[in-house]
Amino acid sequence: MNSEAQAIKGVGTPATRMYGLMAIVALGWVLLGGLIFTPEDAVQGDAVRIMYVHVPTAWVAYLAFIVTGVASACWMIGKKHSLGFDRVAGASAEVGVVFMGMTLLSGSLWGRITWGTFWVWDPRLTTTAFMFVTYIGYLAVRGLGGTAQQRARRSSVIALLAVLEIPLVHFSVVMWRSLHQRATVLSPDGDIKMDGLMLFTLLFGVFGFSVLFAWLVSHRQRIMTMQDAQQTSALDAAVTERLKEAQV
Amino acid sequence: MSMSVSRIARAVAAKDLRIELRSRVVSNQVLPFSGLVMIMFAFALDNDDVLQRVAGGLVWLATLFSLFILVQRTFAVETYDGALDSLRVAGVNPQGIFVGKSVALFVQLLALESVLFLSAIVLYRVNVDGSGLVLLVTCVLCASAGLAFVGTLYGGLTAGARGRETLLPLLLLPVVAPVLICATRATESALRSGGVTVGEGWPWVGVLAVFAAVFGLGGLLSFGSLIEE
Numbered sequence: 001m002n003s004e005a006q007a008i009k010g011v012g013t014p015a016t017r018m019y020g021l022m023a024i025v026a027l028g029w030v031l032l033g034g035l036i037f038t039p040e041d042a043v044q045g046d047a048v049r050i051m052y053v054h055v056p057t058a059w060v061a062y063l064a065f066i067v068t069g070v071a072s073a074c075w076m077i078g079k080k081h082s083l084g085f086d087r088v089a090g091a092s093a094e095v096g097v098v099f100m101g102m103t104l105l106s107g108s109l110w111g112r113i114t115w116g117t118f119w120v121w122d123p124r125l126t127t128t129a130f131m132f133v134t135y136i137g138y139l140a141v142r143g144l145g146g147t148a149q150q151r152a153r154r155s156s157v158i159a160l161l162a163v164l165e166i167p168l169v170h171f172s173v174v175m176w177r178s179l180h181q182r183a184t185v186l187s188p189d190g191d192i193k194m195d196g197l198m199l200f201t202l203l204f205g206v207f208g209f210s211v212l213f214a215w216l217v218s219h220r221q222r223i224m225t226m227q228d229a230q231q232t233s234a235l236d237a238a239v240t241e242r243l244k245e246a247q248v
Numbered sequence: 249m250s251m252s253v254s255r256i257a258r259a260v261a262a263k264d265l266r267i268e269l270r271s272r273v274v275s276n277q278v279l280p281f282s283g284l285v286m287i288m289f290a291f292a293l294d295n296d297d298v299l300q301r302v303a304g305g306l307v308w309l310a311t312l313f314s315l316f317i318l319v320q321r322t323f324a325v326e327t328y329d330g331a332l333d334s335l336r337v338a339g340v341n342p343q344g345i346f347v348g349k350s351v352a353l354f355v356q357l358l359a360l361e362s363v364l365f366l367s368a369i370v371l372y373r374v375n376v377d378g379s380g381l382v383l384l385v386t387c388v389l390c391a392s393a394g395l396a397f398v399g400t401l402y403g404g405l406t407a408g409a410r411g412r413e414t415l416l417p418l419l420l421l422p423v424v425a426p427v428l429i430c431a432t433r434a435t436e437s438a439l440r441s442g443g444v445t446v447g448e449g450w451p452w453v454g455v456l457a458v459f460a461a462v463f464g465l466g467g468l469l470s471f472g473s474l475i476e477e
Binding site for chain 2: 076130134136140144158172173
């Protein structure tokens with residue numbers, strides 16, 4: 001039997017329960033603060049409330065992809081090629097893709113209300129869309145099958161190539177837009193005069209979503225550990241059975 | 249006694265090109281396919297002025313579509329009969345394989361782009377003069393080098409994987425987006441489409457060269473761990 005499978009009984013620990021509780025409290029505040037307590041914006045009206053979700057999800061998505069890159073590099077550099085790093089990289093990319101999807105969705109709805117259009121070919125938006133697709137590809141590579149070490153090797157290379165790719169995409173899109181047409185709408189931040197409560201709610205949202213990210217990733221990577229252990233223990237069981245058959 | 253990287257690269261490139269010359273898949277299928285794509289673009293856009301204006305972009309889009317086929321092919325010949333595994337087991341330096349396969353892909357891309365530019369001149373009525381031609385040739389060389397490196401890199405990754413036909417474009421398209429942007433802008437300058445001058449095209453070629461250098465280096469460093477399975 002695999003010792004890793006026995007060691008983990010459930011995916012929750014006192015630490016994850018603590019982050020979970022912190023995330024609920026913080027996001028509860030963002031919900032109340034964002035929808036009720038904060039004032040509407042002088043120019044944008046109620047539309048500004050999208051910001052309390054849009055900005056934190058974007059932050060978490062970027063954070064998630066940084067974690068994926070760093071964990072992949074740790075896997076590659078580490079002498080033992082510890083699968084723990086690979087699982088953190090994968091779990092973080094999964095959460096990152098979900099949050100980046102939320103960012104793009106909330107951003108295009110916000111854009112429709114404030115700029116009158118769902119999409120503009122702004123460098124930041126375009127690069128974000130490319131990151132989204134790139135990490136969907138990364139997750140597809142993780143799903144190619146094979147052993148856990150094969151998965152780790154392939155996906156770490158893809159994650160590190162993404163670190164090369166994204167600046168090149170961003171740079172070429174910036175050059176493309178700057179030589180062709182200036183963005184004709186407001187800068188993506190809008191022109192928001194922040195009052196204290198709005199800023200507080202926004203920062204609290206960033207905090208709450210970051211804790212939620214930590215909670216999701218720690219659970220997800222534990223589930224992956226169990227899946228990997230199950231795969232190896234199923235293989236061990238099959239081998240033992242065949243060996244018994246041979247002895248009879 | 250192990251062979252040097254450059255000798256392995258030459259051997260692998262020569263082998264790949266010889267296979268292509270003898271099987272005639274590129275000349276009889278891929279090149280006609282890309283010519284057909286150019287004709288289909290004309291049907292879709294249905295306007296001579298528009299075609300002339302966007303010719304550069306269409307040539308590079310057709311190149312990308314054909315790139316997927318070329319990359320699949322260059323690795324299909326390796327995974328069939330486990331040729332890639334045999335190379336690995338024989339202790340062949342993976343950097344040599346990477347460079348060799350990239351060179352072979354580069355040569356095939358040059359052939360492909362010559363056909364595409366010729367069809368743009370004939371079908372879309374674009375013109376190119378002396379200084380434009382220098383820019384165009386440099387752009388084609390830099391863009392093809394970048395595409396050959398990333399194509400080999402991601403082709404090696406997906407070689408032998410289930411569902412590689414659909415996975416390869418998903419992985420490769422976002423990565424080659426800078427090539428599409430920069431090569432299209434440089435080509436538009438070379439062809440003077442939409443009133444841009446030839447001088448405006450050179451910075452884009454610079455980005456293409458950086459792209460090729462970055463992915464060439466990335467491939468040399470990582471190709472070994474991608475095919476080692």
